[in-house]
Amino acid sequence: MSALAITPELIAQHQLTEGEYQKITEILGREPTLTELGIFSVMWSEHCSYKSSRLHLKKLPTRSSLVLQGPGENAGVIDIGGGYAIAFKIESHNHPSFIEPFQGAATGVGGILRDIFTMGARPVAVLNSLRFGPPDDPLAGARNRRILEGVVSGIAHYGNCFGVPTVGGECLFDACYNGNPLVNVFALGIFRKDEIFLAQAAGVGNPVIYVGAKTGRDGIHGASMASAEFTEEAKQKRPNVQVGDPFLEKLLLEACLEAMRTGAIVGIQDMGAAGLTCSTCEMGSRGGVGIEIDLRHVPQRESGMTPYEIMLSESQERMLLVAEKGREEEVFAVFRKWGLDAVTVGEVTGDGLLRVKDHGTVVAEIPNRELADEAPLYDRPHTEPLRVAPIDGPAFASQDLGADLAAILASPDVASKRWIWEQYDYQVRTNTVMGPGGDAAVIRIKETGGFVAMALDGNQRWCVLSPRQGAILNVAECCRNLSVVGALPVAATNNLNFGNPERPEIMAQLVEAIEGMGEACRFFETPITGGNVSLYNETLGQGIYPTPVLGIVGLMHTPPVTIDFKAAGRTILLLGGIGEADERSFGGTQYAKAVLDGLWGVPPALDMDFEKRLQAVAREAASSGLAESAHDVSDGGLAVALAECTFGPAGIGAEIDLDSDLRPELLLFHEGPSRVVISTARPESVEELASRHGIPVLRIGRTAPDRLTITQRGAVLVDREVMQLRESWANGLTRSTGLA
Amino acid sequence: MKARVYVSLKPTVLDPQGQTVRSALNGLGYKAVSEVRQGKLFEISLNPGVSEEQARHEIDTLAKEVLTNPVIEEYRFELSE
């Protein structure tokens, strides 16, 4: 074992506290070796152990009759009927994407795809939720644009080459992301429900097999950089950035799925964060067995790597699997066919230990369960959530509501994201029934004839005004996005992006957001089957707004309804009514942001029961064919929602008259929840349907050629050509950003 | 022995990447730059004991047959110890 003395400095460099180190020595009954210290430091890092959030994550609902696999595996799994299941999860790659946008985002896609096919599912859809600093920021604009361009091309590079369609997502901009962009990637795969593979080792004596890329000095834990064992030369050799290889991953996918079909594979896990360390000890721990490996068998890209480096490397596109003893050759034959390295590196043991040897010499020997499951758990102090905005906003009065509408449509948050999603192959696999630009993305499942809808939502403006209420509204909106296309929301995954949890006012944001999310997911019956927590999103003391991102999947049996008006002369209905609004709940809107450059107040109120019934109406209107078009009212309020309905290929406009006492700015642009715009040829049937659910429906106008006209009891508020509004919206992102 | 094979687009073939780099450079104030053509560099290590003549023949063949597409690209190479 390494003779290097473990000093307090070395412990601190590994970001372990004194108490944590104490616990390590208790588990081992001795001082750790350097390699062991490294192993503990990555397994007990925030990233791997969720030590700040675990206590609170337990408050989330995780079960339903459809959930086949909840949190704790590589991805959640739900039953979609017909003998099939889907695996899905969202994961962040925030920090790497700031350091190197292209590779950071690309390897983020690679990581989540491996999580999906590790379970035996073939990835069939990717969505992403992105946050950047404003592309037109006077100081950071150029850097923000570079990050945006790099992230988008990185996602495109990896997903397109791998052959998974990127079917949707969301992208918002705010100055709080200037130093901390967020890249959250969601992936979904399909498989037969009796063919789920778990990341568990079993069967003493079974071989442990390493597959895929060779191990290099990629992404080794930053804390270890200063460790005395590394020479200057070694540091220079160590790339800071992991480089993804989507082609290799595509081969891994095909080879793994083919190898699984041989029946010779017992368990399988990808090597993501903390690479070999995490995969060996977690597979051992889950299976209640030990794993012994000898590092001399590990394929290495560089010479002279130490056990410490091999165990901590985060080289991409690697998998670890346990096969049935005696059937190795069947597995190797598959990997040979695909031109991949597969070697036996060790075996399953009965002693519950992770034993790492280097040419026969033991360099680490740690009880698996304690390493994987007994990570420290912190109840970090939390007070009141950080409040950055005033309660009351400025006085305002619009000079030209039509111009305000055009300005919001052209603002980066609301403007068309075509520039982004046209770079993604959103059609490969020919399942994309509703691609980017819809309220939800929908793919058909060839195997069952059904459809799966997916939506990602996060609203950091609401969440910074009230993390709890913001999170509740996020869940409601995400479910609504699924319901309007006709899908029943059934399960969720979450990505919790927050600042430094050691600050009580930030920890409070996290706790309240989780509690709000839990409450809403319980109510809307969308259990959280897995996800990711990304903390410490702070640069130079400047943290991000709390940004919990929800990914919800829904099921449906009919093709989805799209946003755009299909024909003139149809009745336009506002399901749920005008809603309530006042100046204080107006401070989080896009109007406040794009027109008034402000943020204040509180998020709008939500009646969850009303919302659920509204969604039932929307869903039924969509799936029964009553709704020719449907769109939820969200960012930018009713006026923006109506404008978006006119941007279809037919270019159909609308004549709207609103009967309301609200002041015009609030009437047009408030973002209160529980509202859906539909167009229909059979308004009576929709009204009858809505009344059955106790939901008010307003006939607000008719579709008409070429113009969008909105009046309030006859007084004109907005009267613009559809072409003109569409131009603002279609070119808003590229114009404001200088992106070509 | 090592070989460096430079692959570039034929002068008659449009190079939008090179053009973009050039306009970026001009925009950044590098006024002396009039044209940029982007290409590829392959660094190839040869097994010990390979003669120069053998190396020259093999590199020339593989550059022609594999590393370049003669419809749009041309190449040159150099050998070093």
Place this chain on the structure above:
Amino acid sequence: MTFGVVVFPGSNCDHDAFHAISRNLTWDGERCEAKFLWHAEESVGDADAVILPGGFSFGDYLRCGAIGKFSPVMRAVKRFADSGGLVIGICNGFQILVETGLLPGALVRNRGLRFVCKSVALRAGTQASPFTSEIEPGRTLQIPVAHGDGCYYADERTLDELEAEDRVAFRYVDNPNGSLRDIAGILNRQRNVLGMMPHPERATETLMGSTDGLAVFQSMAAAIACRTPLVR
């Protein structure tokens, strides 16, 4: 009637082509069949036509299609084409065909430098081919493109020759990638090999938003049906 779909390491539209043929294509009331041909195979077997599908064969790491051309199956595809068999290369398959020399020219980086995925309008440049015979003159087809290197390039003489010999199979109505003379697809001199950047297999069902791609495969089926059996 069987279409062979070649699978290179890195092909990712292979399943799409398979699905389009085996689920969406019928000829004379009968469903057509598809089968995969692994790139290491030396023969195309009993296939009546060969599809080189889209994707990123061998990662497209050297040049698009540059390594795929060395796969053993390509020798078989070449023999098949030489004996008159129908070969269609779609997207990456087109790139492989030009790399192999079965078709002239090259496919270079899109003029806009970015990958572009969208539905585009196409016009058949000729009806006189086994890939376009079922497309009525003047008809516009809506078929998606999805590529980063789809800009068709050839020298002036080659372009003139392609036009003089009526070998431009498809042209873009609104050129998405800078292809010279709006070329989206071309034929070899014998007219039994087609390369095209747009993906007809992605437009074979109403659910996908268009069925216009079927016309290409129906033309192929018609040609196969009325042809005397090939000597293999």
